[in-house]
Amino acid sequence: MAYDEHLSDRIRQGFAELHVTAAEKKMMGGLCFMVNDKMCAGVVGETLMARIDPALYEQALSRPGAREMDFTGRPMKGFVFVDLEGIDEDADLQYWLQLCLDYNPRARASRRRKSA
Template sequence: MAYDINLANRVRERLSELPNIEEKAMMGGLTFMYNDKMCVGIIKAELMCRIDPAFHEAAVEKPGCRTMDFTNRPMIGYVLIEQGALKTRAEFDYWIDLSLQFNSEAKSSKKKK
């Protein structure tokens, strides 16, 4: 499954000055890890954001945002944003900033040995 390279480049540029950013192929797309924790990603043509689960319901009420749902299992705290809702720099930065803010509180996945 391919992901939108232009959207990936926008994310790369936005995160370029942060330390501890790592890109990983994941979930058929591209994921950006920050401090060894999933932060944002690209799935097909949508931006995936890991956000505070307490804010999830309010987030999915915003235009172009929906709950990430793989195999009919909604993932609270993970949202997908359509590119139509990311047209301006302010719209794009809003979602990236939301993910970066939650990253300090997010739990890191256990590393496989």
């Protein structure tokens, strides 16, 4: 699955405006932005993937364009998909990126796989 290059550019710009360095990694059929070696945000198709504080999960789902991230077939608490209608304005995208960054210091890094 290809990912939306325009949305990727907007996320890059958003992180730059917040003075955040994010590494990019292609994964899950999309593009993931890693901050402090932890998944922070991403693009899957035309959708923003936001990793947020699980305590804010239900509140976040009430925002326009937000829905459960069900990439694996079941909802993942702390991960939210946001469709284009919810990030159409730059201020809306910045809101989501800031939520991701607020949670990032407390987020657990994934375990690294050992090479065979």
